[in-house]
Amino acid sequence: VNWWHLRSLSDTKKKIDLGERHTLAFPGDRSHGLLPGLAPFSEYGLMVLTFNGRGNGPGSHPVSFQMPEGVPEKNAAFRVTDVQKHTVSLAWSPPRVPNGILTGYVLQYQLVNDTEELGPLQTVDISNPAATKLTLKDLEAVSRYKFYLQSCTAVGCGPSLRRKKTFIQTWSPRA
Numbered sequence: 813v814n815w816w817h818l819r820s821l822s823d824t825k826k827k828i829d830l831g832e833r834h835t836l837a838f839p840g841d842r843s844h845g846l847l848p849g850l851a852p853f854s855e856y857g858l859m860v861l862t863f864n865g866r867g868n869g870p871g872s873h874p875v876s877f878q879m880p881e882g883v884p885e886k887n888a889a890f891r892v893t894d895v896q897k898h899t900v901s902l903a904w905s906p907p908r909v910p911n912g913i914l915t916g917y918v919l920q921y922q923l924v925n926d927t928e929e930l931g932p933l934q935t936v937d938i939s940n941p942a943a944t945k946l947t948l949k950d951l952e953a954v955s956r957y958k959f960y961l962q963s964c965t966a967v968g969c970g971p972s973l974r975r976k977k978t979f980i981q982t983w984s985p986r987a
Contacts, residue, residue, distance in 0.1 A: 813838065815847055818855040818876060822910045837863075852882025852911040881912030884963035884970035893945070897953050903945040904961055904973075912965030914941035920972075921948065924956040 817831030838845045850856065855878050862869040884907040894901035906914060917938040923931035938946065951957065962969040 813845065813847070813858065813860055814871075815856050815858045817851070818857050820851070820909075821853045821855060821878060822912065850879050852879050853913075854879050881965050881967045883968045884911050884914065884965055885909040886971050886973045887961055887963055890959075890961050890973045892959075894947075898951050899947055899949050900951060900957065900959075901945065901947045902959060902961075905944065906941075907963045907970065910963065910965065911970075912967060915939070915964050915966055916941050917943065918962045918964060918969055919946060920960040920962075921957050923952065924958055930958065 813836050814833050815836075816833045834847075834849075836845065836847065847858075855876055857874050857876050859874045860872040886907060888905035888908050890904040891902070892900060893903045902919070904917075919936040919938060920933050921936075922933045925931065936946070936948070958974065960972040960974040962972050964970070
């Protein structure tokens, strides 16, 4: 079996790219097999060849097939852009590899106390897949928070991108 990547279905502007050909041999008279390493939400070409000790037989006509959507990879960037007394503004970039059609984001955050214990996890569902920023309001002043962001497709949400060991201390008036 020969197969090759034609294109990602996420990027409709990209032309078909005849990617590297992969080959996998199946012994005996098998009529099915699994192809490894196929990317979600992509189109592939495939051709079947038979061979024996005397050489290769004729190949089948190439066929194309599409892989279903998967969950997105991590977002390309996630940062705090502004901190005020009771608000924090966040901004992010969509994942470089969405593995499908983005349906939105899940933002989670939690308060961190002085002994590094985490408070209850708060969740904000962002149903606009074009959104790249959000301001959280009604936060506790002079407090630290931890933030997590996931991108989602119809299949589910991908891995969480968090502000690694970055705790946000909201604004404190000077004495």
